[in-house]
Amino acid sequence: MSDITAIIILFVTLLLLLGVGVWVAFALMLTGAFGMLLMSNAPIGPIIATTLWGHSTSWALAALPMFILMGEILLRSRLSQDMFAGLSPWLRRLPGRLLHVNVFGCAIFAAVSGSSAATAATIGKMSVPELRERGYPTDMVLGTLAGSATLGLLIPPSIILIVYGVATEQSIARLFVAGVLPGLLLVALFSAYVIAYALIFPSRIPGDDDEMPLIDKIRASGRLVPVLLLIIGVIGSIYLGVASPTDAAAVGVVLAVVLAWANGSLSWSMLRESLMGATVTSCMIAFILVGAAFLSVSMGFTGIPRHLAEWIAGMGLSPYALLAALTVMFVILGCFLDGISVVVLTTSIIMPMILEAGIDPLWFGIYLVIVVEMSQITPPVGFNLFVIQGLTGFDILRIAKAALPFFLLLLLAVALITIFPGIATYLPSLMGN
Helix, strand or coil, X not given: CCHHHHHHHHHHHHHHHHHCCCCHHHHHHHHXXXXXXXXXXXXXXXXXXXXXXXXXXXXXXXHHHHHHHHHHHHXXXXXXXXXXXXXXXXXXXXXXXXXXXHHHHHHHXXXXXXXXXXXXXXXXXXXXXXXXXXXCCHXXXXXXXXXXXHHHHCCCCCHHHHHHHHHHCCCHHHHHHHCHHHHHHHHHHHHHHXXXXXXXXXXXXXXXXXXXXXXXXXXXXXXXXXXXXXXXXXXXXXXXXXXXXXXXXXXXXXXXXHHHHHCCCCCHHHHHHHHHHHHHHHHHHHHHHHHHHHHHHHHHHHCHHHHHHHHHHHHCCCHHHHHHXXXXXXXXXXXXXXXXXXXXXXXXXXXXXXXXXXXXXXXHHHHHHHXXXXXXXXXXXXXHHHHHHHHHCCCHHHHHHHHHHHHHHHHHHHHHHHHCCHHHHHHHHCCCC
């Protein structure tokens, strides 16, 4: 059987399993086992046992549940109210006014949650009713929220970067630091779009007669201090080499509890809900990861990734042509799968090609996350679209249309980091070995 035929058979098998509702982790393991039956005589049982045990005990995974727990605690605290109150006084004079609250609020919450859906839910609960009541155009309110919430995937501590680091054996600390400048680039692009919109359609942006004295703005900004300290404590400790991502995650959980206690939202019921939410999410992601690990190992036994990489290399595609083809593929996959599933489903096949093409796997992780961000706002399975639909009750296609400009801005960001790879690799290069 040829490699191409085997790939088609396995791909169809995986789609069928996912289509009939089999859990992603089981679908990955069953596909891997089927591939080994087709193309290898290796003993499947012992390989499954050793792979699942070996990858489930990876120390790098310990950061995952703690960062998720930190985000769950902050999701249930009054963080979004504090951020809105602290940001809004300073944005009233900027073209677009309070629409920037969605952009900067999502950027700040992304830096403490690591989740796109949590960012959309937390900021959306506060900003959507407030902005619509003040008369801001609904489509811009929805679009800025949907687009900016994707920052939760990129700005560290990003859960999907942890998943990518574990799946590809890349340094999670370096991936986190690599996501900082691209994240700031996206914030600048989103904010610039809001400014351009306000300058082109000034009549659509409501006036604001509630200008605050400087001293009141400074007092309001005090509500941002705790969350900024949390960001500095988590990301700064990683960048300075003081703490590993796992250590920083533990510190983040402690600081999140202290922050929730300080603003009066800490309670036993809140902690219990946070622990249950973090447990469910962590188990789901870890289960998918070990399923993907077995698929990767089984593909190694079949020899498909090696032959596929050789085939791609033989085509003589330039790195740019390869990235263009992969971008289209990832966006299509993202229309039907969530971001984590896209990463774990593809890395075992894609990474040999990437390495063969001479592409830096650290840079590729940032590229992949930005492309996956695009899929968060594309129907029919754009997770951010579902979250915002649940918050607002608007039709999902209307939300997707409102988010279209931000999809294009994400595509522009992919082009910029491809042309200027230093945007993603400069800060990690300063960390040394």
